[in-house]
Amino acid sequence: MLERIRTACARVAERARYVRVASDVEDYLATFDRSTLSSPRYDTELHFRGDPEATVAFVLVCDTINFGSGYFPALQLPPGTSGYAAVTGALTRWFETAGPPLPEALMGFDALTVAELLGQDLGHPLRSELMHLYAEALSELGAYVTARFGGRFEAMVAAASHSAERLAALLTEMPFFRDVWPYDALEVPLYKRAQITASDLALALDGESYGAFTDLDRLTVFADNVVPHVLRADGVLEYAPALARRIDAGERIDAGSPEEIEVRAVALHAVERLTAAARRRGWRVCAREFDVALWERGQRPPYRDRPAHLTLTTAY
Numbered sequence: 001m002l003e004r005i006r007t008a009c010a011r012v013a014e015r016a017r018y019v020r021v022a023s024d025v026e027d028y029l030a031t032f033d034r035s036t037l038s039s040p041r042y043d044t045e046l047h048f049r050g051d052p053e054a055t056v057a058f059v060l061v062c063d064t065i066n067f068g069s070g071y072f073p074a075l076q077l078p079p080g081t082s083g084y085a086a087v088t089g090a091l092t093r094w095f096e097t098a099g100p101p102l103p104e105a106l107m108g109f110d111a112l113t114v115a116e117l118l119g120q121d122l123g124h125p126l127r128s129e130l131m132h133l134y135a136e137a138l139s140e141l142g143a144y145v146t147a148r149f150g151g152r153f154e155a156m157v158a159a160a161s162h163s164a165e166r167l168a169a170l171l172t173e174m175p176f177f178r179d180v181w182p183y184d185a186l187e188v189p190l191y192k193r194a195q196i197t198a199s200d201l202a203l204a205l206d207g208e209s210y211g212a213f214t215d216l217d218r219l220t221v222f223a224d225n226v227v228p229h230v231l232r233a234d235g236v237l238e239y240a241p242a243l244a245r246r247i248d249a250g251e252r253i254d255a256g257s258p259e260e261i262e263v264r265a266v267a268l269h270a271v272e273r274l275t276a277a278a279r280r281r282g283w284r285v286c287a288r289e290f291d292v293a294l295w296e297r298g299q300r301p302p303y304r305d306r307p308a309h310l311t312l313t314t315a316y
Contacts, residue, residue: 001189002165002218006272008188012265015184019262022238025274029281031234032293037285040292042203046088048095052209057100057153059204062091063197064141064176065134069225070252070312074126076119090118103151106142109135126312133314137176144174157201157210164198164213171197179315183261190264192316196222199288217286221271224316226298227291228267229308236270239263247309255313263309
């Protein structure tokens, strides 16, 4: 799976019409602090952490609905709060007060249930659409874990036998995790949320128990809208003028359009090149660690003061 992702994204980069790698990634390495790259952390102020089984349940539920960035402008948010922080914070409070839900319970979730859980209402069309998608995704997770793993979240993780790649493959048996797109004659898998689930489990459990994976270093960057945004702002990626104008104006980019696929795939390929360059210099680093560094940059000025691309999608 992971090699298919890398190969497909390299081919997209070769023939891309709207996005290109514009700078020498060797030079870009100088903008990173080598000493902190390999130290990603789990933010317990925002994310729930309990015993291993409860933590597994939280990460699986959280990453099942870890999408909707294109819908976030329609959410009801406290000033200064991001959509991701609002959704994740609400899930954390739910787990802290009620404990992990049974997978069978998730099967009964509807849009109103999810909206109340997340402090939203269904009064805006996009907000309502996202709550319906969240409910469908959670119901799908509950049905899958109940049917395949005896109603135990941790049993699905155990079935991956400490392989992040195998866990990602199990997750992609659910339609909401199937992040695969046609591009010209290519099939382009990106699997952002399937991959990040293993990474999040490793962080949440300090690499132990259900968070002990032997192949985390083989994961690709988690292609969303933040990583390419940071790479563009830093001059690594260059967009065609018409695409750049649309993004800067806050226009939506259609999910699965050539432009949107190129933004994500070329960003992933650029980080592959960056990782390879770092390893040639003797850095013990992987794409997952660059992802964390790039995502954290994207939460700070000046990156957050410019718009990233907006797409209505369940991929990110």
